[in-house]
Amino acid sequence: MIEAQGLTKRYGKTLAVDDLSFSVTPGKVTGFLGPNGAGKSTTMRMILGLDNPTEGQVRIGGKRYHELHHPLRTVGALLDAKWVHPNRSARAHLAWMAKSNKISPRRVDEVLETVGLSAVANKRAGGFSLGMSQRLGIAAALLGDPEVLLFDEPVNGLDPEGILWIRKFMHRLAEEGRTVFVSSHLLSEMALTASELVVIGKGKLISQSSTDDFVARASENSVKVRSPQLDVLRDALTRASATVAPADDGVVVSGLDIAKIGEIAMENGVVLHELSPQRGSLEQAFMQITGDAVEYHADLEAEAQRALAPTAN
Amino acid sequence: MTLLAVERIKLLSTRSPWWCALVALVVTAGFTALVVGNADEQFPATVATTQFGYSFGLAVIMVLAALAVTTEYRFGTIRTTFQAIPNRGSALLAKTTVIAALSLVIGEVTAFVCWGLSTLLQPNADLALNSTADWINVAGVGVVYAVAAVIAVAVGILVRHSAGAISLLMIYSLAVESLIQLIPSIGDDIYEWLPFNVANKFLMGDGGSNSGRAADAGMPLSTSPLSPGWALAYFAAFAAVLLAIAITTAKKRDA
Numbered sequence: 001m002i003e004a005q006g007l008t009k010r011y012g013k014t015l016a017v018d019d020l021s022f023s024v025t026p027g028k029v030t031g032f033l034g035p036n037g038a039g040k041s042t043t044m045r046m047i048l049g050l051d052n053p054t055e056g057q058v059r060i061g062g063k064r065y066h067e068l069h070h071p072l073r074t075v076g077a078l079l080d081a082k083w084v085h086p087n088r089s090a091r092a093h094l095a096w097m098a099k100s101n102k103i104s105p106r107r108v109d110e111v112l113e114t115v116g117l118s119a120v121a122n123k124r125a126g127g128f129s130l131g132m133s134q135r136l137g138i139a140a141a142l143l144g145d146p147e148v149l150l151f152d153e154p155v156n157g158l159d160p161e162g163i164l165w166i167r168k169f170m171h172r173l174a175e176e177g178r179t180v181f182v183s184s185h186l187l188s189e190m191a192l193t194a195s196e197l198v199v200i201g202k203g204k205l206i207s208q209s210s211t212d213d214f215v216a217r218a219s220e221n222s223v224k225v226r227s228p229q230l231d232v233l234r235d236a237l238t239r240a241s242a243t244v245a246p247a248d249d250g251v252v253v254s255g256l257d258i259a260k261i262g263e264i265a266m267e268n269g270v271v272l273h274e275l276s277p278q279r280g281s282l283e284q285a286f287m288q289i290t291g292d293a294v295e296y297h298a299d300l301e302a303e304a305q306r307a308l309a310p311t312a313n
Numbered sequence: 314m315t316l317l318a319v320e321r322i323k324l325l326s327t328r329s330p331w332w333c334a335l336v337a338l339v340v341t342a343g344f345t346a347l348v349v350g351n352a353d354e355q356f357p358a359t360v361a362t363t364q365f366g367y368s369f370g371l372a373v374i375m376v377l378a379a380l381a382v383t384t385e386y387r388f389g390t391i392r393t394t395f396q397a398i399p400n401r402g403s404a405l406l407a408k409t410t411v412i413a414a415l416s417l418v419i420g421e422v423t424a425f426v427c428w429g430l431s432t433l434l435q436p437n438a439d440l441a442l443n444s445t446a447d448w449i450n451v452a453g454v455g456v457v458y459a460v461a462a463v464i465a466v467a468v469g470i471l472v473r474h475s476a477g478a479i480s481l482l483m484i485y486s487l488a489v490e491s492l493i494q495l496i497p498s499i500g501d502d503i504y505e506w507l508p509f510n511v512a513n514k515f516l517m518g519d520g521g522s523n524s525g526r527a528a529d530a531g532m533p534l535s536t537s538p539l540s541p542g543w544a545l546a547y548f549a550a551f552a553a554v555l556l557a558i559a560i561t562t563a564k565k566r567d568a
Binding site: 045072089095097140 | 323392399400
Protein backbone atom coordinates (compact mmCIF):
# COMPACT_ATOMS: atom_id res chain seq x y z
CA MET A 1 0.00 0.00 0.00
CA ILE A 2 1.47 3.32 -1.10
CA GLU A 3 -0.24 6.60 -0.27
CA ALA A 4 0.92 9.96 -1.58
CA GLN A 5 -0.60 13.14 -0.22
CA GLY A 6 -0.03 16.53 -1.76
CA LEU A 7 3.40 15.43 -2.96
CA THR A 8 5.28 18.41 -4.41
CA LYS A 9 8.84 18.72 -5.69
CA ARG A 10 10.32 21.98 -6.86
CA TYR A 11 13.70 22.32 -8.54
CA GLY A 12 14.45 26.04 -8.58
CA LYS A 13 11.67 27.50 -10.69
CA THR A 14 10.45 24.25 -12.21
CA LEU A 15 7.71 22.37 -10.47
CA ALA A 16 8.56 18.74 -11.23
CA VAL A 17 5.75 17.27 -9.15
CA ASP A 18 2.74 19.38 -8.30
CA ASP A 19 0.40 18.52 -5.40
CA LEU A 20 0.18 14.86 -6.36
CA SER A 21 -2.13 12.57 -4.36
CA PHE A 22 -2.81 8.95 -5.21
CA SER A 23 -2.89 5.52 -3.65
CA VAL A 24 -1.64 2.16 -4.82
CA THR A 25 -3.34 -0.95 -3.45
CA PRO A 26 -2.01 -4.48 -3.02
CA GLY A 27 -2.92 -7.46 -5.17
CA LYS A 28 -2.79 -5.74 -8.54
CA VAL A 29 -0.40 -4.08 -10.92
CA THR A 30 -0.84 -0.32 -10.86
CA GLY A 31 0.56 1.57 -13.80
CA PHE A 32 2.12 5.01 -13.39
CA LEU A 33 1.61 6.62 -16.74
CA GLY A 34 2.79 9.92 -18.12
CA PRO A 35 4.84 11.40 -20.93
CA ASN A 36 8.63 11.72 -20.53
CA GLY A 37 9.44 14.47 -18.06
CA ALA A 38 6.06 14.26 -16.34
CA GLY A 39 7.65 13.62 -12.94
CA LYS A 40 7.34 9.83 -12.70
CA SER A 41 10.94 9.12 -11.71
CA THR A 42 11.02 12.04 -9.28
CA THR A 43 7.89 10.69 -7.60
CA MET A 44 9.43 7.23 -7.37
CA ARG A 45 12.59 8.67 -5.82
CA MET A 46 10.47 10.52 -3.26
CA ILE A 47 8.64 7.28 -2.39
CA LEU A 48 12.05 5.72 -1.66
CA GLY A 49 13.22 8.67 0.42
CA LEU A 50 16.03 9.48 -2.03
CA ASP A 51 14.65 12.93 -2.85
CA ASN A 52 13.02 15.07 -0.20
CA PRO A 53 9.57 16.37 -1.15
CA THR A 54 9.27 20.16 -1.07
CA GLU A 55 5.80 19.63 0.38
CA GLY A 56 3.48 16.74 1.12
CA GLN A 57 4.46 13.22 2.00
CA VAL A 58 4.28 9.64 0.86
CA ARG A 59 3.74 6.65 3.13
CA ILE A 60 4.28 2.95 2.58
CA GLY A 61 1.96 0.82 4.69
CA GLY A 62 1.46 3.88 6.90
CA LYS A 63 5.17 4.57 7.43
CA ARG A 64 7.60 6.97 5.82
CA TYR A 65 10.46 5.25 4.02
CA HIS A 66 13.14 6.18 6.56
CA GLU A 67 10.97 4.80 9.38
CA LEU A 68 11.04 1.30 7.85
CA HIS A 69 13.22 -1.22 9.64
CA HIS A 70 15.35 -3.05 7.05
CA PRO A 71 13.53 -1.29 4.20
CA LEU A 72 14.57 -3.78 1.51
CA ARG A 73 12.33 -6.32 3.23
CA THR A 74 9.32 -4.05 2.75
CA VAL A 75 10.03 -2.22 -0.48
CA GLY A 76 11.93 -3.52 -3.49
CA ALA A 77 12.68 -1.14 -6.32
CA LEU A 78 14.21 -1.06 -9.76
CA LEU A 79 14.69 2.59 -10.69
CA ASP A 80 17.66 2.29 -13.03
CA ALA A 81 19.21 -0.98 -14.15
CA LYS A 82 22.57 0.75 -14.60
CA TRP A 83 22.91 1.53 -10.87
CA VAL A 84 25.51 -1.22 -10.44
CA HIS A 85 29.27 -0.89 -10.17
CA PRO A 86 30.51 -2.23 -13.53
CA ASN A 87 33.47 -4.06 -11.98
CA ARG A 88 31.45 -5.80 -9.29
CA SER A 89 29.97 -9.22 -9.96
CA ALA A 90 26.21 -9.72 -9.92
CA ARG A 91 26.57 -11.92 -6.86
CA ALA A 92 28.70 -9.38 -4.95
CA HIS A 93 26.21 -6.63 -5.80
CA LEU A 94 23.37 -8.63 -4.29
CA ALA A 95 25.58 -9.87 -1.43
CA TRP A 96 26.20 -6.41 0.01
CA MET A 97 22.55 -5.48 -0.36
CA ALA A 98 21.49 -8.68 1.43
CA LYS A 99 24.01 -8.09 4.21
CA SER A 100 22.78 -4.54 4.78
CA ASN A 101 19.26 -5.72 5.59
CA LYS A 102 20.22 -8.97 7.32
CA ILE A 103 18.85 -11.10 4.50
CA SER A 104 20.24 -14.64 4.33
CA PRO A 105 23.03 -15.13 1.74
CA ARG A 106 21.08 -18.12 0.39
CA ARG A 107 18.44 -15.66 -0.82
CA VAL A 108 21.02 -14.17 -3.22
CA ASP A 109 21.27 -17.46 -5.11
CA GLU A 110 17.49 -17.86 -5.01
CA VAL A 111 16.78 -14.53 -6.69
CA LEU A 112 19.57 -15.05 -9.22
CA GLU A 113 17.87 -18.35 -10.08
CA THR A 114 14.45 -16.63 -10.32
CA VAL A 115 15.64 -14.10 -12.88
CA GLY A 116 17.80 -16.64 -14.71
CA LEU A 117 21.22 -15.13 -14.01
CA SER A 118 22.77 -18.02 -12.07
CA ALA A 119 25.15 -18.86 -14.90
CA VAL A 120 26.66 -15.35 -14.98
CA ALA A 121 26.46 -14.63 -11.25
CA ASN A 122 30.22 -14.23 -10.91
CA LYS A 123 30.72 -12.18 -14.08
CA ARG A 124 31.22 -8.44 -13.78
CA ALA A 125 27.96 -6.54 -14.14
CA GLY A 126 29.56 -3.99 -16.49
CA GLY A 127 29.59 -6.61 -19.23
CA PHE A 128 25.87 -7.30 -18.99
CA SER A 129 23.45 -6.50 -21.80
CA LEU A 130 20.56 -4.18 -21.01
CA GLY A 131 18.24 -7.16 -20.64
CA MET A 132 20.60 -8.86 -18.19
CA SER A 133 21.08 -5.62 -16.21
CA GLN A 134 17.31 -5.30 -16.02
CA ARG A 135 17.08 -8.85 -14.67
CA LEU A 136 19.77 -8.09 -12.10
CA GLY A 137 17.81 -5.00 -11.07
CA ILE A 138 14.71 -7.14 -10.62
CA ALA A 139 16.70 -9.68 -8.61
CA ALA A 140 17.82 -6.81 -6.35
CA ALA A 141 14.22 -5.63 -5.96
CA LEU A 142 13.07 -9.14 -5.01
CA LEU A 143 15.94 -9.75 -2.58
CA GLY A 144 14.05 -8.91 0.62
CA ASP A 145 10.85 -10.68 -0.53
CA PRO A 146 9.11 -7.28 -0.20
CA GLU A 147 5.40 -6.49 0.01
CA VAL A 148 5.77 -3.44 -2.20
CA LEU A 149 7.59 -3.31 -5.54
CA LEU A 150 8.42 -0.27 -7.63
CA PHE A 151 9.65 -0.46 -11.21
CA ASP A 152 10.59 2.61 -13.25
CA GLU A 153 10.21 2.01 -17.01
CA PRO A 154 11.24 -1.65 -16.69
CA VAL A 155 10.68 -2.54 -20.34
CA ASN A 156 12.58 0.39 -21.83
CA GLY A 157 14.99 -0.87 -24.44
CA LEU A 158 14.09 -4.54 -24.03
CA ASP A 159 13.44 -6.98 -26.84
CA PRO A 160 9.93 -8.47 -27.21
CA GLU A 161 10.88 -11.61 -25.30
CA GLY A 162 12.18 -9.54 -22.40
CA ILE A 163 9.07 -7.37 -22.40
CA LEU A 164 6.81 -10.41 -22.28
CA TRP A 165 8.89 -11.91 -19.46
CA ILE A 166 8.64 -8.77 -17.34
CA ARG A 167 4.92 -8.40 -18.00
CA LYS A 168 4.21 -11.97 -16.87
CA PHE A 169 6.49 -11.48 -13.91
CA MET A 170 4.59 -8.44 -12.67
CA HIS A 171 1.29 -10.27 -12.96
CA ARG A 172 2.72 -13.09 -10.89
CA LEU A 173 3.94 -10.70 -8.19
CA ALA A 174 0.51 -9.04 -8.01
CA GLU A 175 -1.23 -12.41 -7.85
CA GLU A 176 0.91 -13.21 -4.82
CA GLY A 177 -0.82 -10.26 -3.16
CA ARG A 178 1.98 -7.73 -3.46
CA THR A 179 1.66 -4.05 -4.29
CA VAL A 180 3.20 -3.52 -7.72
CA PHE A 181 3.70 0.03 -8.99
CA VAL A 182 5.23 0.32 -12.44
CA SER A 183 5.85 3.44 -14.49
CA SER A 184 5.78 3.80 -18.25
CA HIS A 185 5.26 6.41 -20.91
CA LEU A 186 3.51 3.90 -23.17
CA LEU A 187 -0.24 3.45 -22.71
CA SER A 188 -0.23 0.43 -25.04
CA GLU A 189 2.24 -1.30 -22.71
CA MET A 190 0.32 -0.32 -19.58
CA ALA A 191 -2.96 -1.50 -21.10
CA LEU A 192 -1.45 -5.00 -21.18
CA THR A 193 0.35 -4.90 -17.82
CA ALA A 194 -1.65 -2.82 -15.37
CA SER A 195 -5.21 -3.13 -14.11
CA GLU A 196 -5.13 0.26 -12.36
CA LEU A 197 -3.68 3.47 -13.73
CA VAL A 198 -2.34 6.62 -12.12
CA VAL A 199 -1.90 9.10 -14.95
CA ILE A 200 0.16 12.26 -14.58
CA GLY A 201 1.26 15.07 -16.84
CA LYS A 202 3.58 17.97 -15.97
CA GLY A 203 3.69 16.71 -12.41
CA LYS A 204 -0.07 16.94 -11.91
CA LEU A 205 -2.51 14.07 -11.44
CA ILE A 206 -4.68 13.65 -14.54
CA SER A 207 -6.64 10.63 -13.43
CA GLN A 208 -6.65 7.58 -11.23
CA SER A 209 -8.97 4.87 -12.49
CA SER A 210 -9.05 1.31 -13.71
CA THR A 211 -7.16 0.74 -16.95
CA ASP A 212 -10.37 -0.31 -18.74
CA ASP A 213 -12.06 2.97 -17.84
CA PHE A 214 -9.09 5.00 -18.92
CA VAL A 215 -8.70 3.16 -22.20
CA ALA A 216 -12.43 3.51 -22.93
CA ARG A 217 -12.18 7.22 -22.25
CA ALA A 218 -8.97 7.56 -24.20
CA SER A 219 -10.24 5.77 -27.26
CA GLU A 220 -13.68 7.43 -27.16
CA ASN A 221 -14.93 6.85 -30.66
CA SER A 222 -15.62 9.54 -33.16
CA VAL A 223 -17.67 9.01 -36.30
CA LYS A 224 -17.05 10.33 -39.78
CA VAL A 225 -20.18 11.47 -41.60
CA ARG A 226 -20.55 12.53 -45.24
CA SER A 227 -23.83 13.84 -46.55
CA PRO A 228 -25.16 16.18 -49.24
CA GLN A 229 -27.34 17.81 -46.56
CA LEU A 230 -24.55 18.47 -44.12
CA ASP A 231 -25.94 21.77 -42.79
CA VAL A 232 -29.23 20.24 -41.66
CA LEU A 233 -27.45 17.32 -40.06
CA ARG A 234 -24.91 19.52 -38.31
CA ASP A 235 -27.67 21.55 -36.64
CA ALA A 236 -29.52 18.44 -35.56
CA LEU A 237 -26.38 16.84 -34.11
CA THR A 238 -25.35 20.00 -32.30
CA ARG A 239 -28.83 20.12 -30.72
CA ALA A 240 -28.23 16.54 -29.53
CA SER A 241 -25.12 17.97 -27.81
CA ALA A 242 -22.57 16.24 -30.02
CA THR A 243 -19.33 17.90 -31.04
CA VAL A 244 -19.08 18.39 -34.77
CA ALA A 245 -15.81 19.19 -36.44
CA PRO A 246 -15.28 19.68 -40.18
CA ALA A 247 -13.19 17.02 -41.94
CA ASP A 248 -11.99 16.77 -45.59
CA ASP A 249 -15.31 16.21 -47.34
CA GLY A 250 -17.64 15.78 -44.37
CA VAL A 251 -17.64 16.13 -40.59
CA VAL A 252 -16.27 14.19 -37.64
CA VAL A 253 -18.78 13.75 -34.85
CA SER A 254 -17.78 12.91 -31.32
CA GLY A 255 -19.79 12.50 -28.14
CA LEU A 256 -22.55 10.49 -29.79
CA ASP A 257 -23.04 6.81 -30.43
CA ILE A 258 -22.80 5.78 -34.09
CA ALA A 259 -26.33 4.28 -33.98
CA LYS A 260 -27.73 7.48 -32.49
CA ILE A 261 -26.21 9.54 -35.31
CA GLY A 262 -27.91 7.28 -37.87
CA GLU A 263 -31.24 7.68 -36.06
CA ILE A 264 -30.92 11.47 -35.95
CA ALA A 265 -30.19 11.48 -39.70
CA MET A 266 -33.26 9.34 -40.31
CA GLU A 267 -35.50 11.59 -38.16
CA ASN A 268 -34.38 14.63 -40.13
CA GLY A 269 -34.66 12.90 -43.48
CA VAL A 270 -30.97 13.40 -44.23
CA VAL A 271 -29.27 11.24 -46.86
CA LEU A 272 -25.99 9.73 -45.66
CA HIS A 273 -23.06 8.93 -47.95
CA GLU A 274 -20.82 7.74 -45.20
CA LEU A 275 -21.19 6.81 -41.55
CA SER A 276 -17.97 5.25 -40.32
CA PRO A 277 -16.32 4.83 -36.92
CA GLN A 278 -12.91 6.54 -36.55
CA ARG A 279 -10.69 4.61 -34.26
CA GLY A 280 -7.65 6.60 -33.25
CA SER A 281 -4.79 4.63 -31.82
CA LEU A 282 -4.52 4.35 -28.08
CA GLU A 283 -1.31 6.38 -28.21
CA GLN A 284 -2.96 9.21 -30.13
CA ALA A 285 -5.77 9.35 -27.63
CA PHE A 286 -3.30 9.31 -24.73
CA MET A 287 -1.44 12.17 -26.36
CA GLN A 288 -4.72 14.07 -26.60
CA ILE A 289 -5.45 13.58 -22.91
CA THR A 290 -1.98 14.52 -21.74
CA GLY A 291 -1.43 16.87 -24.67
CA ASP A 292 -1.46 20.06 -22.63
CA ALA A 293 0.66 18.42 -20.03
CA VAL A 294 3.67 17.48 -22.12
CA GLU A 295 6.78 19.24 -20.94
CA TYR A 296 8.83 19.13 -24.11
CA HIS A 297 6.75 19.51 -27.23
CA ALA A 298 8.21 18.29 -30.47
CA ASP A 299 6.61 19.61 -33.62
CA LEU A 300 5.81 16.17 -34.99
CA GLU A 301 4.15 17.43 -38.20
CA ALA A 302 7.10 19.57 -39.18
CA GLU A 303 9.45 16.78 -38.17
CA ALA A 304 7.65 14.33 -40.44
CA GLN A 305 7.61 16.79 -43.34
CA ARG A 306 11.32 17.33 -43.01
CA ALA A 307 11.98 13.61 -42.89
CA LEU A 308 9.91 13.05 -46.02
CA ALA A 309 11.29 15.97 -48.02
CA PRO A 310 14.44 14.27 -49.41
CA THR A 311 12.52 11.28 -50.74
CA ALA A 312 10.05 13.55 -52.51
CA ASN A 313 12.77 14.98 -54.76
CA MET B 314 29.01 -4.06 12.60
CA THR B 315 26.62 -5.02 9.83
CA LEU B 316 27.22 -1.74 8.05
CA LEU B 317 30.99 -2.18 8.30
CA ALA B 318 30.64 -5.63 6.72
CA VAL B 319 28.50 -4.12 3.95
CA GLU B 320 31.12 -1.52 3.14
CA ARG B 321 33.90 -4.09 3.34
CA ILE B 322 32.11 -6.26 0.75
CA LYS B 323 31.58 -3.21 -1.46
CA LEU B 324 35.17 -1.98 -1.22
CA LEU B 325 36.86 -5.33 -1.73
CA SER B 326 34.57 -6.63 -4.48
CA THR B 327 36.04 -4.21 -7.02
CA ARG B 328 39.61 -4.23 -8.20
CA SER B 329 40.58 -0.59 -7.77
CA PRO B 330 41.51 -0.79 -4.03
CA TRP B 331 43.91 -3.66 -4.79
CA TRP B 332 45.51 -1.72 -7.61
CA CYS B 333 45.76 1.43 -5.51
CA ALA B 334 47.34 -0.52 -2.64
CA LEU B 335 49.86 -2.06 -5.02
CA VAL B 336 50.67 1.28 -6.66
CA ALA B 337 51.06 2.98 -3.28
CA LEU B 338 53.49 0.29 -2.21
CA VAL B 339 55.51 0.11 -5.43
CA VAL B 340 55.81 3.88 -5.95
CA THR B 341 56.75 4.59 -2.35
CA ALA B 342 59.18 1.67 -2.08
CA GLY B 343 60.72 2.48 -5.46
CA PHE B 344 61.33 6.07 -4.50
CA THR B 345 62.75 5.03 -1.12
CA ALA B 346 65.10 2.62 -2.88
CA LEU B 347 66.38 5.41 -5.12
CA VAL B 348 66.99 7.77 -2.21
CA VAL B 349 68.41 5.27 0.25
CA GLY B 350 70.39 3.38 -2.40
CA ASN B 351 72.16 6.57 -3.39
CA ALA B 352 72.86 7.77 0.14
CA ASP B 353 76.59 8.31 0.71
CA GLU B 354 78.89 9.22 3.56
CA GLN B 355 78.08 12.89 3.25
CA PHE B 356 74.33 12.21 3.51
CA PRO B 357 74.01 8.89 5.32
CA ALA B 358 70.62 7.20 5.35
CA THR B 359 68.54 7.80 8.48
CA VAL B 360 65.17 6.47 9.63
CA ALA B 361 63.62 9.63 8.20
CA THR B 362 65.23 8.96 4.82
CA THR B 363 63.52 5.56 4.67
CA GLN B 364 60.13 7.32 4.83
CA PHE B 365 61.07 10.05 2.37
CA GLY B 366 58.65 8.74 -0.25
CA TYR B 367 55.59 8.62 1.98
CA SER B 368 53.84 11.52 0.28
CA PHE B 369 53.71 9.55 -2.98
CA GLY B 370 51.74 6.80 -1.27
CA LEU B 371 49.65 9.47 0.44
CA ALA B 372 48.54 10.83 -2.92
CA VAL B 373 47.54 7.34 -4.08
CA ILE B 374 45.64 6.70 -0.84
CA MET B 375 43.66 9.90 -1.26
CA VAL B 376 42.79 8.91 -4.82
CA LEU B 377 41.61 5.51 -3.56
CA ALA B 378 39.51 7.03 -0.78
CA ALA B 379 37.94 9.71 -2.97
CA LEU B 380 37.17 7.16 -5.70
CA ALA B 381 35.49 4.81 -3.21
CA VAL B 382 32.86 7.53 -2.74
CA THR B 383 32.70 9.26 -6.11
CA THR B 384 32.30 5.99 -8.05
CA GLU B 385 29.21 5.34 -5.93
CA TYR B 386 27.79 8.62 -7.19
CA ARG B 387 29.05 7.97 -10.71
CA PHE B 388 27.37 4.56 -10.97
CA GLY B 389 24.27 5.38 -8.92
CA THR B 390 25.05 2.75 -6.26
CA ILE B 391 24.90 5.50 -3.62
CA ARG B 392 21.15 5.54 -4.24
CA THR B 393 20.94 1.79 -3.78
CA THR B 394 22.96 2.25 -0.59
CA PHE B 395 20.64 4.92 0.81
CA GLN B 396 17.67 2.79 -0.23
CA ALA B 397 19.05 -0.14 1.76
CA ILE B 398 20.24 2.07 4.64
CA PRO B 399 18.02 5.19 4.85
CA ASN B 400 20.13 6.49 7.75
CA ARG B 401 22.70 8.19 5.54
CA GLY B 402 24.88 9.25 8.45
CA SER B 403 25.53 5.66 9.57
CA ALA B 404 26.02 4.45 6.01
CA LEU B 405 28.64 7.11 5.25
CA LEU B 406 30.37 6.73 8.64
CA ALA B 407 30.68 2.99 8.06
CA LYS B 408 32.13 3.61 4.62
CA THR B 409 34.64 6.12 6.03
CA THR B 410 35.69 3.71 8.78
CA VAL B 411 36.34 0.87 6.36
CA ILE B 412 38.33 3.03 3.96
CA ALA B 413 40.36 4.55 6.83
CA ALA B 414 41.10 1.07 8.18
CA LEU B 415 42.28 -0.14 4.78
CA SER B 416 44.44 2.99 4.42
CA LEU B 417 45.96 2.34 7.84
CA VAL B 418 46.92 -1.18 6.79
CA ILE B 419 48.33 -0.05 3.45
CA GLY B 420 50.28 2.71 5.25
CA GLU B 421 51.82 0.39 7.83
CA VAL B 422 52.75 -2.20 5.22
CA THR B 423 54.27 0.46 2.98
CA ALA B 424 56.19 2.13 5.81
CA PHE B 425 57.71 -1.09 7.14
CA VAL B 426 58.46 -2.44 3.66
CA CYS B 427 60.31 0.82 2.91
CA TRP B 428 62.19 0.62 6.19
CA GLY B 429 63.03 -3.07 5.68
CA LEU B 430 64.14 -2.43 2.12
CA SER B 431 66.44 0.36 3.36
CA THR B 432 68.14 -1.87 5.93
CA LEU B 433 68.89 -4.30 3.10
CA LEU B 434 70.25 -1.57 0.82
CA GLN B 435 72.35 0.14 3.52
CA PRO B 436 73.25 -2.62 6.01
CA ASN B 437 75.87 -0.38 7.63
CA ALA B 438 73.67 2.68 8.21
CA ASP B 439 72.12 3.21 11.63
CA LEU B 440 68.47 2.50 10.80
CA ALA B 441 67.43 0.81 14.03
CA LEU B 442 64.20 2.06 15.55
CA ASN B 443 65.51 2.98 18.98
CA SER B 444 63.62 6.14 19.93
CA THR B 445 59.98 7.25 20.07
CA ALA B 446 60.71 9.67 17.23
CA ASP B 447 61.99 6.79 15.08
CA TRP B 448 58.92 4.70 15.79
CA ILE B 449 56.49 7.55 15.09
CA ASN B 450 58.26 8.32 11.84
CA VAL B 451 57.72 4.78 10.56
CA ALA B 452 54.56 3.52 12.26
CA GLY B 453 52.92 6.96 12.07
CA VAL B 454 52.71 6.79 8.28
CA GLY B 455 49.72 4.44 8.42
CA VAL B 456 47.96 6.79 10.85
CA VAL B 457 48.52 9.80 8.58
CA TYR B 458 47.25 7.75 5.61
CA ALA B 459 44.10 6.83 7.55
CA VAL B 460 43.35 10.45 8.52
CA ALA B 461 44.11 11.66 4.97
CA ALA B 462 41.69 9.00 3.69
CA VAL B 463 38.95 10.50 5.89
CA ILE B 464 39.67 13.93 4.37
CA ALA B 465 39.51 12.45 0.87
CA VAL B 466 36.22 10.66 1.62
CA ALA B 467 34.73 13.91 2.92
CA VAL B 468 35.83 15.80 -0.19
CA GLY B 469 34.46 12.95 -2.33
CA ILE B 470 31.05 13.18 -0.62
CA LEU B 471 30.97 16.95 -1.08
CA VAL B 472 32.18 17.10 -4.69
CA ARG B 473 30.66 13.80 -5.93
CA HIS B 474 32.66 13.80 -9.19
CA SER B 475 35.84 11.73 -9.43
CA ALA B 476 37.84 14.16 -11.53
CA GLY B 477 36.78 17.17 -9.47
CA ALA B 478 37.44 15.57 -6.10
CA ILE B 479 40.81 14.12 -7.10
CA SER B 480 42.11 17.30 -8.69
CA LEU B 481 41.02 19.32 -5.68
CA LEU B 482 42.81 16.95 -3.30
CA MET B 483 45.96 16.68 -5.39
CA ILE B 484 46.28 20.38 -6.15
CA TYR B 485 45.68 21.26 -2.51
CA SER B 486 48.02 18.74 -0.91
CA LEU B 487 50.79 18.97 -3.49
CA ALA B 488 50.74 22.64 -4.43
CA VAL B 489 48.43 24.99 -2.55
CA GLU B 490 49.91 24.46 0.91
CA SER B 491 53.47 25.20 -0.17
CA LEU B 492 52.40 28.10 -2.40
CA ILE B 493 50.67 29.80 0.52
CA GLN B 494 54.12 30.22 2.11
CA LEU B 495 54.94 32.64 -0.70
CA ILE B 496 52.31 35.17 0.43
CA PRO B 497 54.34 38.07 1.88
CA SER B 498 54.44 38.57 5.68
CA ILE B 499 51.38 36.44 6.63
CA GLY B 500 52.14 33.42 4.39
CA ASP B 501 54.31 31.61 6.91
CA ASP B 502 51.86 32.23 9.76
CA ILE B 503 49.04 30.65 7.77
CA TYR B 504 51.22 27.78 6.58
CA GLU B 505 52.01 26.79 10.17
CA TRP B 506 48.36 25.76 10.61
CA LEU B 507 47.66 24.03 7.28
CA PRO B 508 46.69 20.38 7.84
CA PHE B 509 49.26 18.52 5.74
CA ASN B 510 52.09 20.63 7.11
CA VAL B 511 50.85 19.84 10.62
CA ALA B 512 50.63 16.11 9.74
CA ASN B 513 54.29 16.32 8.75
CA LYS B 514 55.07 17.67 12.22
CA PHE B 515 53.51 14.55 13.75
CA LEU B 516 55.72 12.28 11.66
CA MET B 517 58.97 14.20 11.84
CA GLY B 518 58.75 16.05 15.13
CA ASP B 519 61.84 18.17 15.48
CA GLY B 520 63.94 15.89 13.35
CA GLY B 521 64.85 13.31 15.99
CA SER B 522 64.51 10.49 13.47
CA ASN B 523 66.79 12.30 11.05
CA SER B 524 69.87 12.47 13.26
CA GLY B 525 69.12 16.11 13.97
CA ARG B 526 69.72 17.26 10.42
CA ALA B 527 67.15 19.50 8.79
CA ALA B 528 66.47 18.78 5.15
CA ASP B 529 69.68 17.42 3.68
CA ALA B 530 68.43 13.89 3.16
CA GLY B 531 64.94 13.52 4.41
CA MET B 532 61.71 15.41 4.42
CA PRO B 533 61.93 19.11 5.19
CA LEU B 534 60.82 19.71 8.75
CA SER B 535 57.38 21.06 9.47
CA THR B 536 57.03 24.66 10.60
CA SER B 537 54.11 23.80 12.88
CA PRO B 538 54.54 25.04 16.48
CA LEU B 539 52.54 22.07 17.87
CA SER B 540 54.03 19.05 19.61
CA PRO B 541 53.81 15.79 17.55
CA GLY B 542 50.89 14.56 19.69
CA TRP B 543 48.91 17.77 19.32
CA ALA B 544 49.80 17.88 15.64
CA LEU B 545 48.11 14.51 15.14
CA ALA B 546 45.08 15.66 17.17
CA TYR B 547 44.85 18.83 15.05
CA PHE B 548 45.11 16.87 11.78
CA ALA B 549 42.47 14.37 12.95
CA ALA B 550 40.15 17.14 14.15
CA PHE B 551 40.44 18.85 10.76
CA ALA B 552 39.41 15.57 9.08
CA ALA B 553 36.54 15.04 11.55
CA VAL B 554 35.11 18.53 10.97
CA LEU B 555 35.33 18.10 7.20
CA LEU B 556 33.58 14.71 7.45
CA ALA B 557 30.84 16.15 9.66
CA ILE B 558 30.20 18.91 7.11
CA ALA B 559 30.13 16.34 4.29
CA ILE B 560 27.68 14.02 6.06
CA THR B 561 25.39 16.89 7.05
CA THR B 562 25.36 18.00 3.42
CA ALA B 563 24.65 14.48 2.14
CA LYS B 564 21.71 14.14 4.54
CA LYS B 565 20.05 17.29 3.26
CA ARG B 566 20.75 16.75 -0.41
CA ASP B 567 18.69 14.69 -2.85
CA ALA B 568 20.62 11.52 -3.54
